[in-house]
Amino acid sequence: MNETTPLSRGQRWFRALAGNAAGTAGNAPVSPIWHADAPLGDESARFIAVVPDADNRFPRARDNVVGLEQGWRLARAVREVIDADAHAERRRPIVAIVDVKSQAYGYREEMLGIHLACAAAVDAYASARLAGHPIVALIVGPAMSGAFLAHGYQANRILALDAPGTMVHAMGKEAAARVTRRCVEALDALGETITPMSYSLAAFAKLGLLDRLIDGVDADAPTDEHVARVRQILADAAASARSGPSDLSRRLDSDTARTTRAASIEVRRRMAMQWDAGESA
Numbered sequence: 001m002n003e004t005t006p007l008s009r010g011q012r013w014f015r016a017l018a019g020n021a022a023g024t025a026g027n028a029p030v031s032p033i034w035h036a037d038a039p040l041g042d043e044s045a046r047f048i049a050v051v052p053d054a055d056n057r058f059p060r061a062r063d064n065v066v067g068l069e070q071g072w073r074l075a076r077a078v079r080e081v082i083d084a085d086a087h088a089e090r091r092r093p094i095v096a097i098v099d100v101k102s103q104a105y106g107y108r109e110e111m112l113g114i115h116l117a118c119a120a121a122v123d124a125y126a127s128a129r130l131a132g133h134p135i136v137a138l139i140v141g142p143a144m145s146g147a148f149l150a151h152g153y154q155a156n157r158i159l160a161l162d163a164p165g166t167m168v169h170a171m172g173k174e175a176a177a178r179v180t181r182r183c184v185e186a187l188d189a190l191g192e193t194i195t196p197m198s199y200s201l202a203a204f205a206k207l208g209l210l211d212r213l214i215d216g217v218d219a220d221a222p223t224d225e226h227v228a229r230v231r232q233i234l235a236d237a238a239a240s241a242r243s244g245p246s247d248l249s250r251r252l253d254s255d256t257a258r259t260t261r262a263a264s265i266e267v268r269r270r271m272a273m274q275w276d277a278g279e280s281a
Contacts, residue, residue, distance in 0.1 A: 008064050009141040009165070009219060010034075010049040010099030016227045017097070017234075018047035032056060033073040040093060041235030046081045048074065049097040050151055060106040066147040067104030071117025074151055078124035082131055093134040093238035096125070098152040099141030102172075118150040125154035134241035136234055139201075140219055143168045156241035156248075157211045159233060160201050163219035168204045195260050208257025211237065 007015075011034070018038040032053035037044050052064050061067030066074070078094060085091040103109075103118060129135045137143075137152035139160035148168060152158065160166055169176070176197075177187045191198030195206050204210050214233060217226045244250065251257060252265055 005054075008052055008099055010064055010097050011051045012220070013097050013099075013138070013140045013222075014047060014049040014051070016222055017095070017231060031073060032061070032067075032070050033077055035077040037092070040095065040231065040238060043090070043092060045093040045095050045234075045238065046077070047095045047097060048077050048151070050074070050100050050147070058104060058106065058108060060109065061104035063101055064099055064141075065102050065104045066100055066118060066121070066150045067106075068109055068112055068114050068117045070104070071114065071119075071121045071150055074121035075117075075124040078121070078128050081133065082124070082128050085133070086131075091132045091134075093136060093234075093241075094125075094128055095234055095238075096135065096137045096152045096155060098137050098139045098143045098148065100144060100147035100151055101142050102144050103146035103150070118146055121150040122154060125151075129154060129156055130246050132242075132246065134238040136237045136241065138230070138234060139166055139168065141165055144172065145170055154248075156244065156246070157237040158209060159212045159214060159237060160204075160210055161217050161219045161230075162201065162213045162215040163217065165219065166201055167199045168201065168209075169199055173199060206256050206260045208251050208254040208261060 014034050014036075018036040032051060033048065034051050035046060035048045037046050050064050050066060050070055052062065054062050056062045056067070056069065058067050058069070061070065081092060081094060103114060125135060135155040137155035137158045139152065139158065142165065143152060144167070171179070173184050173187060177184045180187065182190070187197070188199070191200065191203065195203050198204070201210065201213055205213055212233065214230060217230060222230070252261065252268070258265065
């Protein structure tokens, strides 16, 4: 990346929150994963972002996507924190800055085990959460498909900027339209009545998965006041996660989840009953 290359949102927010620290060399990335330890509230936190990598040896992994290298490097960045804090009384928060367009689809990626790389990242985040590290995901751009599963979805708390370009979904609109044999306009209309089909973050929040939608912040050109506000919200989210359970059960406990995910909750209840009955038999 040179001085004339525009920054991705993930890069911009990483620099705003963590500065030019580990994971960067001057203004040039030395890895598709930027990570750094920086102050958050009254403690230090590990900030991690997936960034574009124009020189990546895998052509499909040159954007802000999660490919083979990204998955393994995410896992390493997280496990470094787990190992370093293994005997600490207070384990530091990990903030996943989420701006990921997809996982890096490609023949070589599939043959070389992209599923293993992404699974390593998921396992690292989950292990950190269960070990007592508060995990907070901050969605500043797209959070799409397997890339979001690998980087952000295992968080205790998920926050998002209420801004154009932020979204959470399994695939892009054009791809989803092709799969469902609809035009994009019809897909948008479907999202108005079927919440999981919507590309709106407000709709995503109704599923009980989003802890806070942050409004009044310019995602592309945040002011110092915007950054300070987001930093405080992150610190509050980390404190909330530290005082709560280390699992993800709260995603089904909110009033919105109980309304929009009632059928899913009932299926889980019945499966648990059958499982417990089988165990006692």
